[in-house]
Amino acid sequence: MLAPVETRSVSPVFVGRADELHTLNDALSRAAAGEPQALLIGGEAGVGKTRLVEEFTAAAHRGGAVVALGGCVEIGADGLPFAPFSTALRALRRALPDELATAAAGQEEELARLLPELRETAPGRRHDEEGMARLFELTARLLERVAAERTVVVALEDLHWADASTRHLLSYLLRTLRTGRLVVLATYRADDIHRRHPLRPLLAELDRLRTVQRLELARFTRDEVCRQVAGILAAEPDSVQVDDIFERSDGNAFFVEELAVAAHEGCCTGLTDTLRDLLLVRVEALPESAQKVARIIAEGGSTVEYRLLDAVARLAEDDLIEALRAAVGANILLTTSDGDGYRFRHSLVREAVSDDLLPGERARLNRRYAEALQADPTLVPADERVMRLASYWYHAHDPAKALPAVLDASVEARSRRAYSEQLRLLERAMELWETVPEDIRAALRPVDYTEAYPPCGCDPATTPLRYLDLMAEAAVAGRYCGERERALKITKRALRLLEDEDDPLRSAWFWVQRSRLTHSLGRGGGREELARAEDLLRGLPPNEVHAELLTHIACWSLVHVPGPEAYGAAERAVEYARLVGARETELDARQVLGVLMVDAGHIEAGLAELHEVREQALAEDTPSVALNAYVNLPSELEGIGRSREAVPILEEGLAFAKRHGPPDAEAWVWGNLAESLLSLGRWDEADRACAAAGRVGQGVAVRGFHATLLAELALARGDLAEADRQLVAAQGFFGSHEHAPQNHLPLARLAIGLAAAQGRPLDARAHLARAHDRDFRPGTQRYAWPLLLAAASAEGDARATPAADPGRADLLDRIRAAARRLATIAPVWQAHERWVRAELLRAEGRTDPEDWAEVVAAFECLERPYDLARTRHRLAEALLSVGGDDERDRAAELLRLVHAVAAHLGARPLTEAVTLLGRRARLSLTPAAGPPDTPADPTDPLATLGLTSRERDVLRLVSAGRTNRQIAEVLFISPKTASVHVSNILSKLDVSGRGEAAAVAHRLGLFPPGVEERLIAR
Template sequence: MLGAVETRSVSPVFVGRAGELTALTEALSRATAGEPQALLVGGEAGVGKTRLVEEFLDAARAAGAVVALGGCVELGADGLPFAPFATALRTLRRVLPAELAAAADGQEGELARLLPELGDPGGPDPSDEDATARLFELTVRLLERLAADRTLVLVLEDLHWADASTRHLLTYLLRTLHRGRVVVVATYRADDIHRRHPLRPLLAELDRMRTIRRIELARFTRAEVHRQLTGILAADPGPALAEEIFERSDGNAFFVEELAASRSCREGTGPLSDSLRDLLLVRVETLPEDAQRVARIVAEGGSTVEYGLLAATARLTEDDLIEALRAAVGANILLAVPDGDGYRFRHSLVREAVSDDLLPGERSRLNRRYAEALEADPGLVRPDERATRLATYWYHAHDPAKALPAVLDAAVATRKRHAHAERLRLLERAMELWDEAPAEVRAALRPVDYAESYPPCGCDPDTTPLSRLDLLAEAAVAARLCGERERALKIGKMALRLLDDEEEHDPLRAAWFWTEQARLQSTLGRGDGWAEIARAQELVKGLPPSAVHAVVLAGAAGWGMLRNPGPDSLAAAERAVEYARLVRAEATELNARLTLGTIMVAAGERDAGLAEMHAVRERTTALGHFHEAARAHINIVSALESLGRSAEAVALADAGIELARTRGLVDSTAWLRGNKAESLQSLGRWDEARAEAERLLASATSTKPRGSAHLRLAQIAADRGETATAARHLAEAAAVYGSRDPIPQYTLPLAATAVALAAAGGRLAEVRDRIATAAGTGFPPGTHRYGWPLVLAAATAEADARGLPAAEDGRADALAALRRCVRALATPAPVWAAHAVQVAEELARAEDRETSARWAEAVEAWTPLDRPHQLARARHRLADVLLAEGGRREEAAALLRQAHAVATALGARPLSEDTELLAARARLSLTAGDAPGAPARPGDGFGLTPRERDVLALVAAGRSNRQIAGELFISPKTASVHVSNILAKLGVSGRGEAAALAHRLHLLTTPD
C-alpha cells in the first residue's frame, strides 16, 4: 500500500564515513574467505549508525551475500526475548527455506524456542541447567552450517534495548563462532549506555576479545554537514544556513535532517526552541490531527505496531486511518515495515519524544485499548510475541486484575524459550502486582499452570490457589538459571522468612528452599552448603515419601559424593532412589541412581557401581534426558580413571563429547574434555592432554571447568620442568576453587602440584606443610586417585632432599605424617598398588635404606599399566640403586635408555636430565650398543669446574656468600660470581633449587 515510501533516511547522499565503511567491507572480504568477523558500531542517537549499515548492506548484497537484519525491541523492562535473533532467523527462513530446514534438521524443537515457525518447542525441563547453553550452541552451529557455502551478514540493531537473553546469546555467538563465512554487525546507542546500563559490562567483555572490532561514529564536521544539506535540499544551502544548522545540530546527522525539514515545515515562522523535545516534535505537530493521533498511538504500542492492531486501537474508519498513515509516512515520521504490515517511527528519538509528550491518563488509556484489542483478536500479533505484549499493555494500563495473570502467562512463555532473565523480570513484576490484584483473581490462579520449578508439596494443584511462595520458587530458579545467583539467594531467604512467619509451617516447601540455598552457597563459594542440606533433611524427617523428600535426599547424596562418599552418603542415595520410585519422580530417581553408582565405585563396589551408572546412561539416553545422559558419561569416565582404566575413559569421553556437542550441552562438553585430558595425561599422551585442556580453556563458559583446565596445564608443565608456566596455571586454578568449599577432587590435586613445584624450588618446608594439612584432614573414600600422587610427590621430595642440612630438622615428623597418609589410602586397583610400592621405596630412600629388589618390584608393578612416566621414573631409580650397589651395569644402562627415551618423548625435562646426569656420572651410554666406560666425575653433565663444585657443596649446606668466601679464602664478590655461574649452568632460579638439584642428581658425591 505504501511501499513507495519505505525510506529509512531522508538524506539522499551518503556523507563521510569512508573509513568506517571500508572497515565493514574489509570484514566482508575476510568472512568471504572463511574467517568469521564481528563488529560493534556505536554512536549517539541520530549520528548515522543506521545509514552506515544501510550502505554496507547494499554493498554486501551486491557482492552476493545473504543479509539478515534483526532489531532489538523497546518494551520497557519486559523485553521480547531473543527478538533480533528471531527476526533475523525468520528472514533466513524466508530467503533460504530449504537450506535452513536442512541446517536445523533434528533440532527443530530446540531451535523453535528462537523461531516458533520451526515447530513446537515442548515443555522445558526445570532441572536442565544446560538448556539455555544448549539453545545457544545449536544457534551458533545453525549459522555456521548456513554460512558454509555462502557469505552471511547478520545485523543486530539497537543493542541498548536488548533483553538479557539476547545479550547472553550474542556474547556466546561472538565467543564461539570459529568457522563459516559470517559477518556479525551489532549497533548500539552510545549515549544511552550509562554506568549501570546492562550493556556496559558486555561491551567491556567484548573489548577484551581480539576478534571483535569496535567502530565509534563521530559527529559530522562543518564540511560534511554542508554536503548533507546540499543532498537534502538538492541545492547549495549557502554559508549562513549551513553554519546555522551546523551550530544547532552540533554535527548530529539526524538533527541536521530535522532542522532542514522543520525549516520548511515552519515556513520561516520564528526561531526554533532550544529544547530537544520541541525540535523532535515540531514536524509531528504540523501533521493533520488524525495523523498526530495515530503517531501518538504508534509511539505507545512498541517499536513496531501491526496494522490490524493499530486499526483496532485507533478506532478510525479505514479510509481515515489510511489517510493519517499516508500523511505520517509522507512526512518521514513513520515507516511501513518492509517485511510485514506494520509501522514504526523512522527514528527512535522521535518516538521517545512523542511518547514522553503523552499525558499520564492518555498513556494508560492507550495501553488498555491495545490490551483489549489483543485479547479480542490474539491473531493481531505473532504468537511468540503475544503473551509478552499483552502483559506489557495491561501492566502499563495500571489494571492489576488483568495484569497479574497476563504477566504470569508471559513468564510461562519465556520459560519455554529458556529466556530465564526475562522470566525473572516478569515474575518480579508479578510479585509487585500480587497485593494489588483482587483476592478473587489470585484465588483463580493455579500452581499447575504457573509453578513448575519445584515438586508438588502434598497439595492438590488443581484446587489449591497459587501462592506467593510459588512465585518466589519460580523466581529463585529463574534467577539461578540466568546467572543471577545473588538474586536467587536473596529470593530464597525472603521465602524462608515468609515460611517462618506463617501460622502453619510448611516443612516440605521450606526443605525445598533450603536445598536450593545449599546449591547456591556452594556455587557462590560462600560455604559447602552442608548446613542448609542438614536443615532440609531435618525438616522432611518422619514425613511420608514425597517428591521434595526425594530431592532433599538426592541433594544430600550429591553433596557427599563430592566431599565424603562414605556410608551416610550411600544411605542417602539409596533412600533418594527409593523415595523417587515411590512417588514416580523418574528424573530425580535417575539423578540419585547415578550418584549412588558413583558412590558405590568409590566405596569399592566397582562392578555393581559401574553397572548402575551405565544403566542410568542408557535410560536417560532412551528418554531423551540428554543433560542427565551427559552427566552419566562424565561420572563414568571419572570412575574409570579412578580405577586406572584410562584408555576406556578416553573412549567413553569421546562418545560423551559427541553426545553433548550434538545436543548443545556446553557445560557437559567442558567437563568431559577436562576428564578426557586427565586420562590422556595418565596415559602419557601429554601433547594431546594439553591440547584438550587448552581447548577447554578457550570454550568453557563456567569457572570450574576452566579451573580444571588450568590444573591440568599446571601438572603437565610441572612434569616438563616449566615451573613458571606451572605456577601461573596453578594460581589460576587455586583462584577458581577457593577455600570455603574444600572438595577433595580439587584440593588434593592442587596440593600435589604445589608440592611438585615447591620441591623443584627447594622449598621443603612448604612440602611438609602441605602434607601435614592433608594428613590432618584425611582422605575420604574414593579419593585415593588424588591422594597417592600427592603422597608420592612429597615422599620423592623428602628422598631427594636427603643430606641437606636444612632437611634434617623435622624429617622424622614429616616421614611420620607421610606414613599416616599411606595408611589412610586404599589400593583398589593395580595402578594404586603400584603407587603404594613406589611411595614405600621413596620413603626408604629418604632414610637411606632403599634396595634394588624393592625398586624392581615397583618397575614390575608399573610395567603392564600403560603409565609411561611413572614407569620411567621407577626405572631411573632402579638403575641408580643398581649402580650404587655395584655391578649390573648393563642392566642399569638398559633401564636408563628406556627411561630416557620415554622422558624425551614426553618432554619431561627433569626426568630426562636425571637420566642423562646419572648416565654421565656412571660413564654409561644412552645409545644402545655402546659399551659402558669408567665413571665420570660428578658435575660433568653441567660443565661445573672443580671450584664451582666446591661452592655448590657449601650452597647445599646452607652457607651464605660471605661464609663461602671465608671457608674458601676468596672474596664475597668472587663467591657471588661463582654462585651466579652455578645457577646459570644448572638452569635454576635460586639457591634452594640448586641445593635440591645437587642432592637429587648426586652432584656432590663421587661414585665408588
C-alpha cells in the same frame, strides 16, 4: 520547493565511514572464504549505525550474499525474548527455504522456540537449565549449516534493547562459531550503556574474544557535516549555515538532518538546544491527526502492525491512511520491511514522543492496545502475542488483567528457554500480587503457571496459586539463567515468609534451593542448609522433596566427606526416589551411588551402574542426568587408571554436551578429557582440551579445575612461573570449595611439587602439614596417593639439604601412617603405594633396585608413560648405585628410553635430570647397536634399525601381542630382562608404546605370517 526536501532528510550521499566500511567488506571476504566473522558496531544514538549497516548489507546483497536483518524490539521498557534472532531466521527462511529446512531437520521442535513456523512445540516437555544451552547450540549449528554453501550476513540492530536471552544467545553464538560463510554483526547505542546496563558485561566479555571485532562510530567532522547537508539540500550549503549546524549537532548525523531540514524550512519556533525540543519540533509540525497517530505508535512499541493500529486509533480508514501518509512523508515514520506495519525512523523520536504523553494518556493507550489484541489475537504475530499483551496490560495499570497476562507470558518465556525473561515476568507478577483482588488470585492454579512447584500434599490442579509458588518458580528460573544472586534473595525471602507457616515440605524444598545456590556462588558448601531441610522432614512419610534432599546430601558427602556415610546416604536416596516414583531423582542418586561404589572398591559393579544410568538417561530423554554421566563415568575410569577407556566416552560426551548442555557441562567434559590425555602422555592434545575448557567454562568450580590442570602441565614441563600463576588462580576460583578433597588435595600436591622444584623443601613440608588426617580417609585415595607421592619425593630430593633434616623422620612416619589408611584395590593405586614406599626408603637413604623394579613393573601394566619414565629414572639411579657392569648396562638402556620419552613429552625437568645422571655416570644417552649376536645383512631393514638379534625376537613377539611375561617364557629370559628389551626397542624405533612398535613392524613387513609360531617352536 520544500516538498522534495521534506522527503529527503536522509542524505542520498553516504558520508564518511570509509574505514568502517572497509573493515566490514574485509570481514565479508573472509567469511566468503569459510572463516566466520563477528562484529559489534557501537555509537551514540543518531550517529549513523543503521545507515552504515544499510550500505554494507546492500552491497553484500548485490555481491550475492543472503542478508537477514533482525532488530531488538522494545515494548515499553521490555524486550521480546529472542526477537532479533526470530526475525533474522524468518528472513533466512524466506530467502533460503530449502536450505533452512534441511539444516533444521530433526530439531524443528526445539528451534520452533525461535521460529514457531517450523513446528508447534510439544506441551508438557520438562524444562531444565540445559534446555536453554541446547537451544543455543542448535541455533549456532543451524546458522553454520545454512551458511555452508552461501555467504550469509545476520545483522542484529539495537542491541541495547536486547532481552537477557538474546544477549546470552548472541554471546554463545560469537564464542562458538567454528565454520561457515557467516557474518554476524550487531549494533548498539553506546550512550545508553550506563554502568549498570545489562549489555555492559556482555560487551566486556566479547572484547576478550579475538574472534570479535568492535567498531565505534565517531561523530562527523565539519567537512563530513558539510557533505551531508549538501546531500540533504541537493545544493552547496552556506558556510555560516554549516558552521551553525555543525556546532549545534556536534557532528551527530541525525541531529544534522533535523537541523538542516528545520533551517531550510525557515523554522522560527525558537528551537532550543534541548534534545527533546529538537526531536519534537517536526512532529509538532504534522497535522493533528498525524500527531495523534504518532503518539499511538510511540506507545505501541518499536513496530506496530497496521491492523492493530487501525483498531487502536479508532479513525476512519481514509483519515488513518492520510495521517500515516503525512508522517511517512515527513520522514517521521517508516513502513516495516514486510510492508505490514510502521515504525519511527529513529528511536530517539519515538522516545521523545512517548515521554511527552501525559500519565493518564499513556495508560489509556496501553489499555486500548490490550483490549484490541485481546479481542483479536491475530493482530500481531503469534510468537509476540502473549508477551505484548502482558506488557500492554501492565502499563495500562490494571493489575487484575495484568497478573494473568504476565503469568501467561512467563510460561511462554519458559517454553522458549528464555529463563531471564521468565524471571523478570515472575518478579513483575510478585509486584502485582497484593494489588489484585482475592477472587482473581483464587482462580489461578499452580499447574497452569508453575513447573518448579514443590510437592506439599496438595493437588496443584485444584489448589489456588500462592505467592510462594511464584517465588519457587522464580528461584528455579534464576538458577537456570545464571541470576543466582537474585534467586538466592528470592529464596531467603520465601524462607522468612515460611517462618510463620506450618509447611515443612515447602520450607525444606526452599532450603535445598538455598543450599544449591550458596554452593554455586562459592558462599559455602551448602551442608548447613541441607541439615535444616533434613530436620524439617524428619518423621514425615517419604515424598519427592525428601528424595531430592537425600540425593543432594549424598552428592555433598561424595565431594566433601567420601566414605561410608556418603555411601549410606546415596543408598537411602535411591530407595526414597524409587518409593515415591521420582525417576530423574532416582537416576541422579544412582549415579552418586555408582561413583561411591567405585571409590569403595566395588569397581566393576560401580562402573556397570554408571554405564546403565547413562544409557537409561539417554533412552528416557533426561539430558541433565546424561550430562552428569558423561562427566562422572569417564572421571571414575580415569581415577582407577583406565584412561584409554575414558577417552572415547568423553569424545561422545563432548558432542552430547554441545547439543544439550550449558557451557559449564561442556567445560567439565573438556577438562576430564584433558586429564585423561595428560595421563596417556598426549600432552599437546591435553593442552588444546584445556584451552577449550577455558573458552567455554563460566562457573568457579570448573574454572578452578581447568587452572589446576594447566598448573600440573606447566609444572611437568618446567614452566614454574606459569605453574605458580595457575595454582594461585585455581585457589582463587575454588574459594570456599577448596576444602573439598577433590579440590584441596590436588592443590596441595601441586604446591608441594612447585616448592620442591623451586628448592624450597621446608615450604613443601609445610604444605603437607596443612593437610589434615581427614584428608586421607577412605574414598580419597584417587587424590591422596599422588599427594603423598609428591611429599615423599620432595623429601627424597631434599635429603642432602641440611635445612630439611630436622623433623624428617616424623614427617616420613606421618606419610607412612596416611598411606596405610588408603585403599589399594585398583592397579593404579597399588602402583602408587609401591612408589610411595620406594620414595620413603630413598628419603631415608635406602635405595634397593629390587624395590624400584617392582614399581616399574607395576607401571608397565598401566598406560601412563610419564609416570613409567619417572619410575624408570629412579630404577636407573638405584642400579647405578650398585655399580656392577650389568647394572650399568641396564641403567644405560633405561636412561636412553626415559630421555626419549621425556623429550617427546616436553618434560624438561625430567630430561635435565636424566641428562645430569647420565653425565655423572659417564653414560651415553644415544642408543648404540653394539656387536650383533649374529652377522647382520646390511640390506635387512631390521639391521638398519639397529636392533640386535635378541631384540628382533622380542619385537616379533611384541608384534604378536605377547606380554613381557609371555615373552620371557618363550625366550627363556626373566620378565625384567624382557621389559628392558622392550624399552630399548621402543627407544630405537622412536615410538612411545608397544602398539606403535607393532605398527612399525607391520608397515615395514618385517615379519611374514607364521614367524611367531616358528620362533616359539625354536
